[in-house]
Amino acid sequence: MKYLGNVVNAFKVLSGTYLKEGMTVLDATCGNGNDSLYLKKLIGTRGVLYAVDIQEDAISATRRLFEEHGFVEDEALKLVLGSHDDLSFLEISDRLLDLAVYNLGFLPKGNKQITTEYDTTLKSLEQVLNYLKSGGLVFVLCYVGHDSGKLEAEHLGRFLTTLDQKFFDVARFEFVNQKNDPPLMWIVEKK
Numbered sequence: 001m002k003y004l005g006n007v008v009n010a011f012k013v014l015s016g017t018y019l020k021e022g023m024t025v026l027d028a029t030c031g032n033g034n035d036s037l038y039l040k041k042l043i044g045t046r047g048v049l050y051a052v053d054i055q056e057d058a059i060s061a062t063r064r065l066f067e068e069h070g071f072v073e074d075e076a077l078k079l080v081l082g083s084h085d086d087l088s089f090l091e092i093s094d095r096l097l098d099l100a101v102y103n104l105g106f107l108p109k110g111n112k113q114i115t116t117e118y119d120t121t122l123k124s125l126e127q128v129l130n131y132l133k134s135g136g137l138v139f140v141l142c143y144v145g146h147d148s149g150k151l152e153a154e155h156l157g158r159f160l161t162t163l164d165q166k167f168f169d170v171a172r173f174e175f176v177n178q179k180n181d182p183p184l185m186w187i188v189e190k191k
């Protein structure tokens, strides 16, 4: 793995220095399960991972990947088929999550028509910010090389840049010398 080079690596580097065994994490777009597996390895068997995706194919791929790596679905590894704007599966009081990640867009090698959409993503983010522990982080990776990604970036950017500084710090991470609309990433830290 390159140290940086793209936003996914940057997300891994930053979350890798932050996550500890036993923490609780939400992967709001688990896709093929790569990010989920990375996170679960860091939080260990005691740490709780919720992995959500709207597509059955994605949940199956994630399940397969975990099985290949010797993880079983249990109270600490929950794969959820559904849209991330309904977080009722969390079954918890407030301030639970240490970290949430949204790796937006469509399933690589999957149906490009099924992609995250800004209104749903916004609804989800609003809820996640409430569920986040003090000191918790949210990573939002956005692919602006296609039209719906551009629109999503516009709306998410507006929402995130106006979050009250009393409660959140928000950073925007992007590679400024890469050609062809490189993806960008926001990182939110709850105070």
Ligand SMILES: C[S@@+](CC[C@H](N)C(=O)[O-])C[C@H]1O[C@@H](n2cnc3c(N)ncnc32)[C@H](O)[C@@H]1O
Binding pocket: 028, 029, 030, 031, 032, 033, 034, 035, 036, 052, 053, 054, 055, 058, 082, 083, 084, 085, 103, 104, 105, 106, 107, 108, 114, 115, 116, 117, 120
């Ligand atoms: C770029 S992929 C995620 C990549 C993934 N994290 C990985 O490591 O392979 C984006 C995923 O978002 C999912 N998605 C789209 N809309 C969604 C929604 N409303 N709720 C949850 N997942 C959604 C897609 O099905 C797709 O699998």
